[in-house]
Amino acid sequence: xxxxxxxxxxxxxxxxxxxxxxxxxxxxxxxxxxxxxxxxxxxxxxxxxxxxxxxxxxxxxxxxxxxxxxxxxxxxxxxxxxxxxxxxxxxxxxxxxxxxxxxxxxxxxxxxxxxxxxxxxxxxxxxxxxxxxxxxxx
Numbered sequence: 001x002x003x004x005x006x007x008x009x010x011x012x013x014x015x016x017x018x019x020x021x022x023x024x025x026x027x028x029x030x031x032x033x034x035x036x037x038x039x040x041x042x043x044x045x046x047x048x049x050x051x052x053x054x055x056x057x058x059x060x061x062x063x064x065x066x067x068x069x070x071x072x073x074x075x076x077x078x079x080x081x082x083x084x085x086x087x088x089x090x091x092x093x094x095x096x097x098x099x100x101x102x103x104x105x106x107x108x109x110x111x112x113x114x115x116x117x118x119x120x121x122x123x124x125x126x127x128x129x130x131x132x133x134x135x136x137x138x
Contacts, residue, residue: 012055019048 023044028037 008059012059016048016052019051023048 024041
């Protein structure tokens, strides 16, 4: 885009310089008296200045359009990014909630099994101690 801007600027300056040089040369070689020549130079310079002002105005309008388009596109990109981010956040929160639910279920089941097994071990140890005492007394 900056290359297009440089080319347009160079083209504009070339056009302006060529117009000025061409006008001056044409006026200098025209067989007119000094008063008419000065009047023609004044008229041509006014025309060229007006053309230059028109081109500058057009360039300003085009720059404004480009800037507004850029702003609009950036706002759209930001809005899309916000939607995607919120969607990802919702998905990650759901996954985290599911993981918590599953882990709490597994922990509860494991705790119940551990309690049952520890109860069996306690019973076995108590039976072993009782058997030892009975054997020792006998």
